[in-house]
Amino acid sequence: MLEFWYEFASTYSYPTAMRIDDAAAAAGVTVRWRPFLLGPLFRDQQGLDDSPFNAAPVKGRYMWRDLERVCGEAGLAFHRPTAFPRDSLLPARVALAGDGQDWTRAFARSVYEANFVHDQDIASPETLAPLIAAAGGDPATALGAARGEPVKAALRANVEEAAAHGVFGSPSFITQDGELFWGNDRLEQALEWAARRHDVQGEYA
Amino acid sequence: MLEFWYEFASTYSYPTAMRIDDAAAAAGVTVRWRPFLLGPLFRDQQGLDDSPFNAAPVKGRYMWRDLERVCGEAGLAFHRPTAFPRDSLLPARVALAGDGQDWTRAFARSVYEANFVHDQDIASPETLAPLIAAAGGDPATALGAARGEPVKAALRANVEEAAAHGVFGSPSFITQDGELFWGNDRLEQALEWAARRHDVQGEYA
Known part of the structure; x- marks a missing residue:
């Protein structure tokens, strides 16, 4: 298992989001997607x-x-967004509201495309609602949960866990x-590490 | 042809210095080693x-x-140095004093090993003299030239060229x-780019 910590405003996270599930499947590693926010870390760690x-x-x-x-x-479309970094609070909360549900990863990928291909405002419910629906989720339910205190608290907890x-x-x-790996160009190494550890665990299970 | 811009205090430049000539030969690309200093760039660009x-x-x-x-x-020895970043002014000047001479690349590699394997003070002539000799250079000549105004001016010019x-x-x-590539993990991509351009130039020469 490998945890994938992602921030929707992050540029290099776009190619990773588009390819990680296929790459992980090929490596025999399961992935847990963990949305978080970089803003609080940039402020606390680097001022x-x-x-x-x-x-x-x-x-x-x-x-x-x-x-x-x-x-x-990587064969991915890309257009430099007119705003950077974009406010990613709402889509991060939506992704957490859908944690573990089938539509969430497709939604997350489409948010990255909205930001880095279609130059859309990913903080807007009008942008996000059709993306939730296209991914197979229910926009009203997801956006409602995203505005609730449990999801807000869960995102704050994710940021704290990331920092820790x-x-x-x-x-x-x-x-x-x-083991921590950083950057789209470390994905293969991280998967290899995770696969090796999985083998070792299997061997002694 | 690919220019390799390197700073002796830089951590990730150590693995690059150890492997670039072999990797470039395999890719059919010639490399020009360009010593420079990061200190002035960190100051001017990032405060x-x-x-x-x-x-x-x-x-x-x-x-x-x-x-x-x-x-x-990469199969390279590594010990975290007790001082970081180390003062790299003198070895950078020595490398420029030997620019184009046979001993210079072996000297440069040995300076990286002095810093990141043997934890030595690379600013010291006592450290550098045996490294110059082992690489096939003349320590007195190289260290003398390194202290001369032409080499000092050439290093300042390199820093300005890097910034430009x-x-x-x-x-x-x-x-x-x-085309600019940054980081040890971009070496292969840079070589591929350089090899492709070389082919294109050959084709239309």
């Missing part, structure tokens, strides 16, 4: 009230070009034995 | 007077663990058509 890619424009310029290349190699694990960016991957 | 890995300890903790994994997979190319970290790779 930033913006994305590090905006705080250091020279890194931002490189990132946009690199992301274009990464998506191109040493997470500082997205995508991050955490194995069952607590 | 930092330290490594970003020290400025954000949560990223630093991850980096040391990740570097351990990266070196392990949008470099903000090490290792960085720049192709002949100006």
Whole structure:
């Protein structure tokens, strides 16, 4: 099992979200999707009230070009969004409201496409409702639950859990034995680690 | 041809320095090694007077663990140095003093090993002299040239050239058509890009 910690505003999390389930299936690893927010971590860990890619424009310029290349190699559409980072609070809450339900991963992938292909405002219920429906969920139920205190508390708890694990960016991957990997370009290594540990556990089970 | 921009204090540049010449030969790409300093770039671009890995300890903790994994997979010895980042001014000047000479790359690799395997002070002439000799250079000549104004000016020019190319970290790779890649984990992609461009140029030459 591998935990996939993802933030909907995060650029490199888009290619990861689109490919992780197929890559994990090929590696024989199950994935648990864990939505969280990077804003509180950037603030608490680095004193930033913006994305590090905006705080250091020279890194931002490189990132946009690199992301274009990464998506191109992965065969993924990509258009640089006109707003970055986008407010991702509501879709993160919706993803948590649907935790464990069949529609949630397809919804999450479509939120990334809304942000990084279709340049849509992912904080808007008008954007999210059709994505929930297309993924097979019920928009009224999901958006209602997303506005409820249990889901809000669960998202805060996820952010705290991420921080406790040493997470500082997205995508991050955490194995069952607590190994942390950061970045779309570490997905294969994380899956390999998770598969190896699974083998070891199986051997001694 | 691919330019390899490297800073001797940089952690991820160590595995790159150890493997780039073999990887480039396998890809049919020639490499030009370009020493530079990250300190002035961190200061001018990000307002930092330290490594970003020290400025954000949560990223630093991850980096040391990740570097351990990266070196392990590459079969490279690694011991976390007791000082980081180490003053790299003198070895960078020595590398520039030897630019184009046969001993320089072996010297550069041995400086990385001094820093990240043997935990040595790479700013010390006593550390560097035997490394120059072991690589086949003349320590007195190289250290003398490293202290001369032409080499000092050449290193300042390298730093300015790096900044003009949008470099903000090490290792960085720049192709002949100006494409920038950053990080040890982008070496293969940079070589592929450089090889493809070389083919195209050959085709129309």
